[in-house]
Amino acid sequence: MTAVVIVAVLLLLWLVTGVRVVQQYERGVVFRLGRVSGRVREPGVTLLLPVLDRMRKVNVQVVTMPVPAQEGITKDNVSVSVDAVLYFRVIDPVKATVDVQNYAFAMLQVAQTSLRSIIGKSELDDLLSGRENLHQGLEVMLESPATGWGVHIDRVEIKDVSLPDSMKRSMARQAEADRERRARIITADGEFQAAAKLAEAAAKMSDTPAAMQLRLLQTVVEVAAEKNSTLVLPFPVELLRFFDASTVRIAAEGSGDAGDAAVEAPAQGAAVPAQTPADGS
Structure with missing residues (x-):
């Protein structure tokens, strides 16, 4: 009886040593005598056969892996340095354990080569502004080998694009020139619109002289409100027009009087010779 109790206790201790706990973010792959045995162990308590079974836990959380900066020459012959970040997770623990020795290191190497x-297939403008398409292209390139290793690519993103100093200066000059061009276009467009409005206002004021007088008075009031020591009053344009019209009228009258005098003078000269024969007779 004592022997039976001892055997039972030893058997119980042997079984207790085979108890394992799998966390919520893990999955367990069990090897029995070197071969994968049964299904993947889910989170919770699982029982192994001591000595015969060996369990390897695989983390199924999303892994954030920075990809070191890679130097290359773009399609338009610009030397750049690009770094990225890779997000992936294990979806098949058996493949991630059996088919590849270190799936994280393998993913890093594939990410660098991709x-x-x-970089070599893209132009500089694509690296700077068209990154969404590049992200999709990188995911496609990484998805094929990752699937064979039981890994799923959540996303891959380009973090930074480093350019040579000479290229940075060239791009800065180009951006400055573009801003100046847009500013000049906006200024010219504003001046054109202002000139059109001024021409329209001048046309309307020329049709209504009273409006011109009101505008003149308004300008005088605005200038006087500035409290300057010297006040310059504009000369009325209508007065100039009056003087101009008066000058023309006086000139016309003067030319008319001169013409009448010229006509009367020849008439008197012709009458004098006509009276001479009468006196002599």
Whole structure:
């Protein structure tokens, strides 16, 4: 009886040593005598056969992996340095354990080669402004090997694009020139619209002289409100027009009087010779 109790206790201790706990973010792959045994162990308490079974836990959380900066030459012959970040997670623990020795290191190497490849296939403008398409291209390039290793690519993003100093200066000059061009266009457009409005206002004021007088008075009031020591009053344009018209009228009258005098003078000269024969007779 004592032997039976001892055997039972030893058996119980042997079984207790095979108890394992799998966390919520883990999955367990059990190897029995070197071969994958049964299904993947889910989170919770699981029982292994001591000595015979060995369990390897696989983390199924999303892994954030920075990809070191990769240098390359773009399609338009610009030397750049690009770094990225990769987000992935294990969806098949058996493949991630059996088919690849270190899936994280393998994903890093594939990400680096894919990043260098995408640099050579892209132009500088694509790297700077068209990153969404590049992200999709990188995901496609990484998805094929990742699937064979039981890994799913959540997303991959380009973090930074480093340019040579000479290229930065060239781009700064180009951006400054573009801003100046837009500013000049806006200024010219504003001046054109203002000139059109001024021409329209001048046309309306020329049709209504009273409006011109009101505008003149308004200008005088605005100038006087500034409290300057010297006040300059504009000369009325209508007065100039009056003087001009008077000058023309006087000139016309003067030319008319001169013409009448010229006509009367020849008439008197012709009458004198006509009276001479009468006196002599």
